[in-house]
Amino acid sequence: MKYGILAFFILILASCNNQETEQSIRGQITAYRKDAAELNQKITELEKKLSAMNSGDNSTQKILVEVSAVSFEPFNHYIEVSGTAEAVKEAFISPEVAGQVREIYVKEGDYVEKGQLLAKLNSEVNESNIAEMESSLELATITCEKQKRLWEKGIGSEIQYLNAKNSKESFEQKLVTLRAQLDMVMIKSPVSGVVDEIYHKKGELATPGSQLMQIVNLDDLYINADVSETYLAQVNEGAIVKVEFPVYPDMNLEVPIYRKGNVINPNNRTFTVQLKLKNPDRLLKPNILAIIHINDFSSDSAVVITSALIKQDITGSYLYIMEQTNGKWIAKKVYVTPGKSYLDKTMVVKGLQPGQQVIVQGYNQVSDGSEIYVKTNNAS
Secondary structure (H helix, E strand, O other), X not given: OHHHHHHHHHHHHHHHHHHHHHHHHHHHHHHHHHHHHHHHHHHHHHHHHHHHHOOOOOHHHOEEEEEEEOOEEEEEEEEEEEEEEEEEEEEEEOOOOOEEEEEEOOOOOOEEOOOOEEEEEOOHHHHHHXXXXXXXXXXXXXXXXXXXXXXXXOOOOHHHHHHHHHHHHHHHHHHHHHHHHHHHOEEEOOOOEEEEEEOOOOOOEEOOOOXXXXXXXXXXXXXXXXXXXXXXXXXXXXXXXXXXXXXXEEEEEEEEEEEEOOOOEOOOOEEEEEEEEEOHHHOOOOOOEEEEEEEEEEEXXXXXXXXXXXXXXXXOEEEEEEEEEOOEEEEEEEEOEEEEEEOOEEEEEEOOOOOOXXXXXXXXXXXXXXXXXXXXXXXX
């Protein structure tokens, strides 16, 4: 009992120590952040004093930079989604009737035409039934013709002729059915394409619903992708998108959106986008990975800069421009409002004006007020 009480108090003490340790760490982080802000401010002030002490045209005391003039240019933003390819025409061949595989007339990799004979099931019973039915039909036909002649001569009754005629027609219909059944054991290709895989061997039993072989046509493909419902309003059928394939880095296609799904998947909140494209040289295969670039924003006139130029501090996003003060070129810290980013470019919504000179090289060495010089002709 005493040991249990002692263990209980030890647990409480450990919990208190953990809480005190967490609070202590948070306090240290806050103090360090405050110290860092004060140090940055002191460094900036010292740099300004150092810049003021270095008078004259001694460029060794200045920071070498390169600048680029702000201008309006087109900007396009794309969302990237991954998709997979699917053959437009593909068939998993299955027999309509059960039977033993007697012959397989193709091999994997063969190109077949629509309607070409692929395989044949055991048809001995069908052929025997057809032969028997043909014999019965022949007899019924002769009997019908004789009854007809007798009836036309007034010998015999009309009912006898009609029974013979009905028997003949019944055998004809049964023969049609048997021949249709025989045709079912002759397995033909429903599409033109390549025999990708054969699942049965000669002598094995094939049944309806079981896959005998797979035929795939590589001339046309679908590309299926799931897109977040966030972009439902920006994605429309007929819009041109860019398609890339990681396994073929040099293949870049532009195709329209063929179909846009009408249902949101509740599991991942996406809708389906489908492309349809020609397969050049049949290089693309079903299930190959594709990267689709869908344009969701475009501007014909925007301020666009390299994303790496934009930095962050406690106030917000900023960059450095070149400005002349008291006859000297200095780096000026300017806060901006970034917009959309794509690849290494960012659109600046607010904070920059056309003609301003943005520091594009040496921006990591300057601070607000640092004296600079350039070796380009962008500034005089």
